[in-house]
């Protein structure tokens with residue numbers, strides 16, 4: 580189990596959260612294979628997600644007072660109507676916020692919201708390997724690995740595999 584969860588608030592993201600969210604994401608683009616972006620995206624990418632949140636496209640943030648600790652979102656899996664009941668989910672935390680159960684709280688809230696929507700049938704998560712924390716997080720929330728794509732990413736001079744996880748519910 581994760582260490583005792585910090586007393587934080589999980590709520591829907593608003594426009595004022597976007598700069599802090601972008602800072603978390605851009606740090607991952609620069610330093611990690613967790614995203615296959617290789618350059619910072621700035622505020623536009625997440626600003627669009629937050630502005631477009633509606634129905635099963637959900638963006639949640641975890642905050643401790645004024646400090647934004649991380650975010651999780653669900654969005655379209657692929658842009659074809661027959662995929663509409665399938666949502667892709669992901670989560671990013673600030674480095675200092677990890678290992679305290681915060682992603683677990685974000686995912687519990689996010690998946691709870693999706694489970695309440697009759698049109699959402701399944702969720703997919705794509706995890707660049709290795710990422711033990713993300714694998715544990717997804718397994719804890721009922722995701723199962725359905726496959727691994729070998730060497731589909733190339734970042735920091737090496738090829739990266741992605742594990743595909745799915746949750747039916």
Ligand SMILES: CC(C)(COP(=O)(O)OP(=O)(O)OC[C@H]1O[C@@H](n2cnc3c(N)ncnc32)[C@H](O)[C@@H]1OP(=O)(O)O)[C@@H](O)C(=O)NCCC(=O)NCCS
Nearest residue numbers: 580581613671672677678679680681682683711712713715
């Ligand atoms: C992956 C990430 C979201 C996990 O967030 P977190 O708040 O640290 O996770 P939690 O504390 O809620 O723990 C979730 C699970 O991961 C495990 N875990 C946490 N940190 C771990 C680590 N460094 N190594 C191995 N397992 C770890 C926990 O024990 C827990 O497992 P359990 O429920 O089976 O006990 C966070 O590390 C992160 O933002 N990483 C960078 C971005 C990223 O990789 N995002 C995922 C993209 S797919």
